[in-house]
Structures are given as structure tokens and as C-alpha cells.
Amino acid sequence: MARGVQFLRTTQLADGSWPATPAEKSGCWVTSLCCWTLQATGDSAAGVAAGLKWISDDWPRDTSAWQRFLARFSSQNEVHPINNAYRGWGWTPETSSWVEPTSFALIALERAGSDSLPPNSERRRELATGMLYDRICPGGGWNCGNPRVYGVAGEPLVVPTVWALLALRHYPARAENVLSLDWLARCVASIQGGSSLALAKICVEAYGRQWPSDAPRLRDLYERNAFLDSVQATALSCLALGERSHFLASATARPT
């Protein structure tokens, strides 16, 4: 653990962000995860504050005033109808808002104490929350962020659905949350990947629901192919099977 934390401390860039790999010179979506992780250690306040400031100042390019003006004349509005008044976060700076990096940023911001939050963070959270609800698939659940393309409803995916639900877990009674949780619960029995199964378990239990009795077991999936040697799937499985009090702060229901 100490070596991991030290690695994060030494790889933070001067602007407060973290790169996806140590060789890169610019930060990206992993900044939210790094902040989230260091928040749990409790002794990296300055690094976390710098990271949160970078997150709060990192606006996606697709929803800038200029891009929104150009979008009025674009045929893509009918192809790919989304409300660009909402703004989340992209995977990399100056690109478009997507469900997962937006969810990661919301979780990182929600965990921060008020003393480490930049002034514009509350507004960013409001816009990002609106963006997630705008991007929900018609039948519930989320995919990467395209709920409808060329008039065809997008199919939700487990991983982005879980992260969106975890980011929005303060609104458990909202119809979108309930619809999406129902979708997730229905598809648990057919999940074939360790990452998806572990995340689904974390999410269902975070909402206080019972884990479906027909769900596959992580152990069985692991024995099948060792998660294709995926460190990510193994780590998520450890989180799903272990103590999660440090992983997710308990949700406080907010007005819908």
C-alpha cells in the first residue's frame, strides 16, 4: 500500500493532474481515481486539492459556447441527440463528455472536504449530474454516453451503468436510478466478465439491494480463465469481496 501511494505522489504532474502512464506529460481521466485513492489515505491533502482543482478547471470541448453555437447548424443533432447544455468530463482534456469519466469526477468531488473543493466545483457537479441523467439509455442503464444514434436506442453496458449509479447514489428514489438498477439486476445472471461482475456486486449492494441468487460467482469466472490476467478485474474482485467502508462513502439521500 505504501509503495502504491508513494507512486501516486511521485507521478502527479505540476498542474495537479495525473497521466495515464508515467511517461506522459499531460493528465487525463485517471486524475479522479488518483484523488479518490489519496483521499482515503488522509495525508495527501495538498496533492488531492491540486488534483480537484485540475478536475474542476477541465472543461470538455464539445460543450463550449462556440461548439454549442456550431452545433445549431450541425446535422449531427438528429443523428446523435443529446443536451449539450449539460457538461461532464472527458477521458482526455478538450474532448467530449462521457459517462464514466464524469462519474469518476463526481465521486472524487463528493468525497472531498469543503476546504479542498474549488469554488466552481458545486456548479460542475450540478451540470455533470444533469449530463448523466440526460445520457441514460431509453430502457435504463448507461453505455459510454450515446443513448440514441440514428434513431436507434443505445444498448446499456454493465460497467458505465455501475459507475453512473454509484455517482448518482444520493438519488436512490429517482425513477432513472430505479430503472437502471432493475436493468442491472436483470442482467447479472448473464455477466461473463470478472470486472463487470465485481462492479455489479458493489453497486447492487451499495443501493442496499439483495445480490441475485442466480448470479455467477467471481470464483467460477476466475477459474475459467484467470480474468485473462487482468489486474483491474482482480482488484475490483477484491473490492467486491472485501470490506468497502473506505471505498465508498455512505450515501446521503438528496432531494430529487
Add this chain to the structure above:
Amino acid sequence: MNVREPKLIPSFQRPASSVVIRRVPDYQQDLAAVIQESLLAFDLPVKGKTVLLKANFVGLDPLGVMNTHPAVIAATRECFLRLGAAQVLIGDGPAMDRDTEAIVESVRLREYAGPLARVFVDLNLDDVARVVLKTHASRLKELYLPKSALGVDFLVSMPKLKTHHWAGVTLSLKNMFGIVPGSCYGWPKNVLHWAGIDRAILDINAAARPDFAIVDGIVGMEGNGPIQGAPKASGVLVFGNDPVAVDATCCRVMGLAPERVTYLARAGTLLGHVKADKIQQLGESIASVRMPFAVLQEFRALSEPVSGLE
């Protein structure tokens, strides 16, 4: 790491390319025999080498129309081993769904290809190396790409024969988007879209030149591809050591004009041949297997007849 540094040769300096078309009605055929015979038409330098089969795994695919079929991948792997390859890896970095394991299991790759430990590489999560882009077709100056793709001796692009709602068609060149790691660029790899899909396709293929292409057109996809289109039973496999020529041939099989596919037209100036008179067609003729694919309204110009085609 031994990084491949293929040279860029202007098309007018390149000899004519060869493309093999095989008629294969379904996936129950003896695919290994068909593929072996087709590979032998080329003098492939794979003995003792490491080969990476870069498949096209897009998402969960219960109908088997979205991803490269596992029977084709497994048979190709077997053939390269027969040709003396020391190691034949299978890999991809899906663009939308982060759970690559779930996709690989959903397509039943393990049932066809056997145990995947140390055989399958998730290119989204592989170690990466910095690659300075020399073509400057897009605004990208560099990319971090997976070491498994850069360090391999022989790279094979294995796409599905599909239309694509942003690029027109997705074949062996567009398939190389899958080597761009999600761990760095996300799911989807949105930075490539902002850089311009057509131009980014050129930059990526110039940086990590696939040595060979095998297109699974036994069942392809038409209309709103690459995910939400309709299955199209086309009954072909297409092979070649010039991916541009392979893609141009596939377009002609699909009843589309490759010269009108923006990225293919550009690729024809630097990476390979698009013009029909520079491509030696082996196996079946294009006319005998042509099967017009439906395209979205935005790409209707691709399917209009072109004088002198073929």
C-alpha cells in the same frame, strides 16, 4: 523492445499488390484449409517469429455479426503455427466496452482457440510506448501504443466486413483503431474522433503498419454499422499483404467505390494501392462475389456506380 519501423513508400513506387478472395458460405467449413491455401499464395516471413492477430472485438454479440468470428481467428492461428510461427497471439482493445474478458467469453473464443492465458492480449491495458507520428495527417503528434503491437514481428489485421456510420466502411485499416489503448485514451477513444477519424486512421496505420489483412466477410454487417447494423451473409474471406488493397477490394465486393471512402483514397497515396489496375485479384473474381451493402443516407454516394470500376 524491438519496435517495428516500417517504411512509407509512395504508391507509385510500390509494385502491384495481390489480394485473394475465397468463397466461404458459412463458418462450419474447413476454414483452416481455406486459410492455409490462401496464405500460401504469399511468401510470408513468419517462421520462428511472433505473430499478432488483431481481431475486431466490438461488444457483446449474441448474433455473431459484430465481431470477427472466433472460428476464423482460431483457424488463422492454427495456420500461422503450421507456417512455423514461434508464437501467435490474439489481441484487441475494444472501443466501447471496457470488459474485454466479457466480450471474449461472449464470442466463445476460448472454445475455438483453446486456453487464452498468454495467448490473448487486451490491448487496452497493455504496457505502452510513445510513438512519434510521422505522417501528420491528423493534428496528433504522438500516440502511446501497446508494446505487444509495436514489438511483434508480424501484425495481422482481422476485421469484419462492415459499414460504419462515421467512416463509411470499417475494414483492416479502421480495425487498427483497436490498438490505441483505452487506458490512455478512454472508451471510446474520443481523441481520435476529435483529431478526425479519417486522418487518424492514416496516422495509426502509418505508425503500426499491419503486415497482412484477413477480412471476415462470411457474415458481415450493412447499414448502421459497426454495432447496430443488419447481418449481411456475404460468404467471403479476403486476404492480402497490402491492407489498403484488401480494403479497396472489400469495398468493391460490397458494391462501394473505394475511391470515395475518404480515408481509403488518402491511404492510396502512401500506404498501398486503391486503384483496381494496381491490384492483382486471385481466387474468386470480384464480380462473382459482389453483394451490394446498404449504407446510411450520409454515405449513399459510396454506392453510386463508378465508371471504369474494375
